[in-house]
Structure formats: C-alpha cells, structure tokens
Amino acid sequence: MSFKLEPSKDFKKPPGPVCLIIMDGVGIGAEEQYNAWYCAKTPFLDSLRNGKTPKGNIVLNAVVDASGRSVGLPEDSDMGNSEVGHNAFGAGRIYSQGAKLVNESMDSKTFKTGETWKWLLENCKDGKEGTLHLLGLWSDGNVHSHVKHAYALLDAALEEGCKHIRFHILLDGRDVSETSALDYVGPLEKHLASLREKGVDVHIASGGGRMVTTMDRYEADWRIVQRGWLSHVLADTETIRTFSSASEAIQTFRKEENGVIDQFLPPFIIVDNKGSPLGRMKDGDSVILFNFRGDRAIEISTCFDAPEGTFHHFDRGCMPKVRFAGMMQYDGESKIPKHYIVSPPNIERTLGEYLVHNNCRRLSISETQKFGHVTYFFNGNRANKFNEELELYVEIPSSRERENTRPWMKAAEITDSALAAIDEFKPDFVVLNYANGDMVGHTGVYHAAVIAMEAVDVSLSRLVNGIIERNGIAIVSADHGNCETMAEVDKKTGKPVKGNSPEGWKALTSHTTTPVPVMITGYGIEKYEIDESVTWGDANRKKAGIVNVTATCANLLGFEKPKEWLPGLLKPKSL
Numbered sequence: 242m243s244f245k246l247e248p249s250k251d252f253k254k255p256p257g258p259v260c261l262i263i264m265d266g267v268g269i270g271a272e273e274q275y276n277a278w279y280c281a282k283t284p285f286l287d288s289l290r291n292g293k294t295p296k297g298n299i300v301l302n303a304v305v306d307a308s309g310r311s312v313g314l315p316e317d318s319d320m321g322n323s324e325v326g327h328n329a330f331g332a333g334r335i336y337s338q339g340a341k342l343v344n345e346s347m348d349s350k351t352f353k354t355g356e357t358w359k360w361l362l363e364n365c366k367d368g369k370e371g372t373l374h375l376l377g378l379w380s381d382g383n384v385h386s387h388v389k390h391a392y393a394l395l396d397a398a399l400e401e402g403c404k405h406i407r408f409h410i411l412l413d414g415r416d417v418s419e420t421s422a423l424d425y426v427g428p429l430e431k432h433l434a435s436l437r438e439k440g441v442d443v444h445i446a447s448g449g450g451r452m453v454t455t456m457d458r459y460e461a462d463w464r465i466v467q468r469g470w471l472s473h474v475l476a477d478t479e480t481i482r483t484f485s486s487a488s489e490a491i492q493t494f495r496k497e498e499n500g501v502i503d504q505f506l507p508p509f510i511i512v513d514n515k516g517s518p519l520g521r522m523k524d525g526d527s528v529i530l531f532n533f534r535g536d537r538a539i540e541i542s543t544c545f546d547a548p549e550g551t552f553h554h555f556d557r558g559c560m561p562k563v564r565f566a567g568m569m570q571y572d573g574e575s576k577i578p579k580h581y582i583v584s585p586p587n588i589e590r591t592l593g594e595y596l597v598h599n600n601c602r603r604l605s606i607s608e609t610q611k612f613g614h615v616t617y618f619f620n621g622n623r624a625n626k627f628n629e630e631l632e633l634y635v636e637i638p639s640s641r642e643r644e645n646t647r648p649w650m651k652a653a654e655i656t657d658s659a660l661a662a663i664d665e666f667k668p669d670f671v672v673l674n675y676a677n678g679d680m681v682g683h684t685g686v687y688h689a690a691v692i693a694m695e696a697v698d699v700s701l702s703r704l705v706n707g708i709i710e711r712n713g714i715a716i717v718s719a720d721h722g723n724c725e726t727m728a729e730v731d732k733k734t735g736k737p738v739k740g741n742s743p744e745g746w747k748a749l750t751s752h753t754t755t756p757v758p759v760m761i762t763g764y765g766i767e768k769y770e771i772d773e774s775v776t777w778g779d780a781n782r783k784k785a786g787i788v789n790v791t792a793t794c795a796n797l798l799g800f801e802k803p804k805e806w807l808p809g810l811l812k813p814k815s816l
C-alpha cells in the first residue's frame with residue numbers, strides 16, 4: 242500500500258507550520274472549586290474557548306472524547322492516559338490497546354499455549370526448584386497494569402505445579418486513589434497466606450512506591466530503576482530497608498513521613514525472622530514484568546536483557562541468570578524486551594510515517610517527562626525516527642524535583658525552543674506537549690495545579706501568537722483529563738469527598754474520563770468550520786474523539802486523509 246497522500250480538494254496548506262499542541266492532562270470539567278483550570282487565571286485559553294484570540298483571530302472549538310472505547314480501552318469507564326491518547330493522535334484510528342489485549346489473553350488463557358510461557362516455566366513448574374517472580378504495578382489503575390492480570394498469572398503458574406513464587410509490588414497512588422496501597426496489598430497478603438497453608442512457597446518479596454522505585458521513564462532518572470534492582474533482584478539489605486511484611490512497610494513509612502502518598506513510598510525488602518530476604522533472585526529463576534504499558538517498563542526490562550558489557554547506567558552487581566519476559570513487547574522496533582507474553586497492538590501507518598513519505602518536515606518537542614509521548618507513543622510505540630533529515634526531535638531536560646514544587650516545569654523553555662526550531666528547521670508539522678496539567682495534577686497539590694495551568698496559559702499565548710505571526714495554524718488539545726478534577730468527587734452529589742488536603746477534600750491524583758478541548762486557530766481558518774456529524778465511531782454517543790484530530794492535521798497540511806483513518810473534524814465553511 243502506498244504512502245502517497247492525495248492533495249485535498251477542500252483544504253489548503255498554510256505558508257507556516259501546522260502545530261498540534263497537546264496540553265497533557267487538561268480536560269473540560271465541572272465549573273467547581275476543585276477544577277484547577279476553571280479556577281486558574283488563564284485569559285489566553287479563555288479567549289480560545291470563546292472563539293477569538295486576543296488579537297481577533299477566529300478560533301474553531303470542539304469538545305471531544307479522550308477516554309474509554311474512543312481510545313481503544315475496554316470500557317467507557319476507563320480513564321484516558323498518555324499512551325492511548327498519543328497513540329490516537331498519531332494513528333488516526335482506534336486500536337485495541339494493551340489493557341484490552343491482555344484482558345482477552347488472560348480470560349481465554351491463550352497465553353498458556355505460547356512459547357514464552359512454556360520457556361518461563363521450564364525451570365519452575367512441576368515442583369522444580371526455580372522461583373517464578375511476578376513484578377509490576379500493584380493496582381487496578383489499568384494504565385500500566387491491572388492486579389487481575391497478575392492474579393491470572395499466579396493461577397496459571399499454580400496449575401502448572403509451580404511451588405516457589407514471589408511478588409515484587411510497586412505501589413501506585415497515581416492511577417488510583419493516593420493512599421489506597423493497603424486496599425490492594427491486604428487481599429494479596431491474605432491470598433498468599435492461604436496458599437502457603439496449602440504448601441505453596443509464595444510471598445511478597447519486595448516493593449516500593451512507583452515514582453521512586455523501578456518505574457522511571459525516558460531515562461529521566463536511572464537511580465529510580467537502580468533502587469528497584471537493589472530491592473527486587475539483588476535484595477541488598479544493606480541499602481534497602483527491611484520489613485516482615487509489605488503492609489508493615491507501608492504503615493511504618495506512613496507513620497514516619499506524615500502525608501506521604503503511595504507513589505513516593507520508599508523501596509523495601511521483606512525478610513524472614515532471621516533477617517534473610519525472602520525473594521532474592523537466583524540463577525534458574527524466571528521473572529515476569531506484568532505491566533503492559535511500555536514507557537515505564539523499558540528501563541527495567543533493559544536491565545534484565547542487556548548483555549554484560551553493554552549496560553552502563555549503574556552497576557548491576559552479581560547478576561543472576563534469570564529468564565525474563567514482559568507482559569508485552571514494549572518497543573517492537575528495538576525489541577525490548579526480547580521475550581513477552583502477549584503481542585502488542587501493531588500500530589502502523591501513523592501520521593509521522595505518512596509525513597516523511599510526503600516530504601513533510603516534522604518537529605517533535607517536549608520536556609523529558611513527555612518526550613517519548615510526542616515521539617515513541619505518537620509514532621505507534623516506536624522510538625526511532627522514520628527519516629533523519631525530515632524529522633527533528635527536541636527534548637528539554639525535566640527537573641528531577643517534584644512537580645508541585647515547580648509547577649511551571651519547562652513550559653517556557655519548550656516554547657522558546659519550539660519557536661526557534663520553527664524558524665531554523667522550518668517544519669511543516671509540529672507536535673508539542675506541555676506536561677504541566679498532568680504532572681502537577683498527579684501530585685494532588687491543588688494550588689500548584691492552578692499555577693501549572695497559568696504557566697501553560699502564558700506559554701500558549703506566546704506560542705500560538707508566534708505560530709499565527711508565522712502564518713501557521715495551531716491546534717490546541719489535550720490527551721485526557723487530570724488537573725480539571727483535583728478532588729475525589731462524590732458521584733451522587735457532585736461535591737468533593739472530604740479529606741486531608743489543605744482545601745479539605747480528598748485529593749485526586751489520577752486521570753479522568755473528562756472530555757478534552759480542540760481549539761483551532763491561524764492562517765485561513767475562517768474558511769472552515771467544525772463538522773458536527775463527525776464521530777469516533779460510536780453511533781450512540783455521536784461525539785468526535787482525539788482520534789479525529791490526526792486527519793484534521795493531514796487536511797490542514799493540504800492532504801486528503803488516508804483511507805484507514807477516521808475523518809477529520811473540519812469541513813469547508815458553508816456559504
């Protein structure tokens with residue numbers, strides 16, 4: 242199938258670039274005190290929403306879905322996330338995502354017939370001495386993982402006669418309620434105790450809060466992964482604190498650091514009554530990383546897979562010879578990891594790939610925390626460029642400090658570099674991500690989230706005005722909701738649930754199912770209007786989705802959309 246795009250009959254390419262600006266984690270929520278966008282002073286965004294920039298340029302507005310089935314998740318109650326959101330923006334059509342594919346494989350047990358499962362169990366099944374280690378994010382957030390998948394793997398291992406099993410659990414509080422770790426750990430401890438009574442040697446062996454243990458992304462801070470390695474693999478009790486159970490670790494840390502939330506709980510190792518670790522990995526063991534999402538799984542997978550002499554991020558110490566597999570292959574192009582249990586969605590024919598085949602230049606730019614979102618996720622989970630000459634990928638290093646202490650993050654620097662790169666590199670298309678709404682939203686700190694939105698507003702006004710001055714078009718949107726809902730909300734009353742935040746509510750650190758804006762302004766926009774008949778494919782909801790933005794970008798670049806994509810949001814203005 243050719244990648245040549247037909248010239249559009251209805252749309253004309255502007256002289257300047259077409260820029261997709263993604264405000265990460267900014268939905269259109271209720272007009273309530275817990276909505277950081279609503280309560281922030283954002284005059285520029287307000288003007289966009291009201292249909293005219295402060296300089297009088299027309300803005301076309303739509304509100305679109307960014308969660309549930311509209312982005313390939315199993316249920317409409319599933320909140321959106323960056324992976325599925327940026328996949329949708331990049332691919333122009335809906336793929337069954339990791340969460341759904343793994344559900345299907347676990348429910349039907351088809352994974353048990355695969356080569357990887359057999360290979361992993363060779364040393365562990367039928368009462369053999371090898372231990373099976375299950376490592377991953379211990380919650381039902383369904384963004385990176387789901388506990389039900391780990392339970393399915395446990396059941397399957399028991400059916401095969403595995404006698405030695407260890408859990409290495411990363412505590413969440415970011416995709417689920419901020420202090421809910423015990424809600425997930427308690428039932429696991431109980432279940433494992435009942436299995437031990439039946440003679441299975443099964444324990445939780447290590448763990449830690451996900452933002453300080455194991456789940457780094459885009460090489461923002463390898464020390465996070467090293468802490469995980471010391472806890473789960475080497476069980477280094479000289480550097481990592483020991484406890485007799487995971488719930489004891491969680492309770493102790495909470496007592497010691499008043500107000501600590503789960504994602505930041507320090508790493509821990511579980512030891513027996515003689516102080517010996519229960520789950521140090523050894524030669525002949527097998528390890529499954531049961532997270533299905535790639536960004537925060539790639540580094541730890543590399544630690545297991547990289548041959549000696551090729552790994553330089555930290556000293557892996559006396560590394561045991563284990564068999565390692567991921568729940569999925571997280572990067573199909575670089576083959577990370579080598580072994581995996583469920584095949585990932587094969588996302589192809591993305592906007593990025595079409596652009597290079599049609600001789601369009603592209604700039605992708607963000608700060609470290611979201612850099613892979615506008616490259617790896619946007620390209621359908623492949624990190625490398627399609628074409629060295631036609632693509633420029635710019636990463637502004639993120640601070641390693643917690644985002645609530647610097648809610649402006651790198652928005653200003655991203656804006657400076659984007660405008661400079663537009664002038665120098667002369668891209669036809671730009672995809673840019675402002676991380677603030679999402680990363681600060683995840684901290685649960687409301688007043689910082691308000692400032693985050695104000696920082697985005699200041700940068701947006703500079704960037705969008707800069708794009709208009711350069712005769713380009715700006716499409717301002719978001720990948721999912723987050724900071725518009727900073728409190729847990731009582732579904733019946735619509736009011737915040739009371740809690741310990743300074744505002745008196747229970748902070749919400751996770752994403753939401755809230756719809757997101759699409760605001761389009763710039764060169765020649767007055768010739769177009771929103772096509773209200775466009776949907777992402779669900780006849781009942783009759784709503785468009787972020788997945789319809791891809792064809793919108795292609796149209797504005799002067800192309801007909803490729804057949805396999807869903808339609809764009811715009812049509813020529815009727816006279």
Ligand SMILES: O=C(O)[C@H](O)COP(=O)(O)O
Nearest residue numbers: 322323324384415416679
């Ligand atoms: O990984 C994270 O930080 C959260 O689980 C999800 O956030 P993101 O989907 O916006 O990256």
Ligand SMILES: [Mn+2]
Nearest residue numbers: 265266323720
């Ligand atoms: Mn996001």
Ligand SMILES: [Mn+2]
Nearest residue numbers: 266679680683
């Ligand atoms: Mn997020």
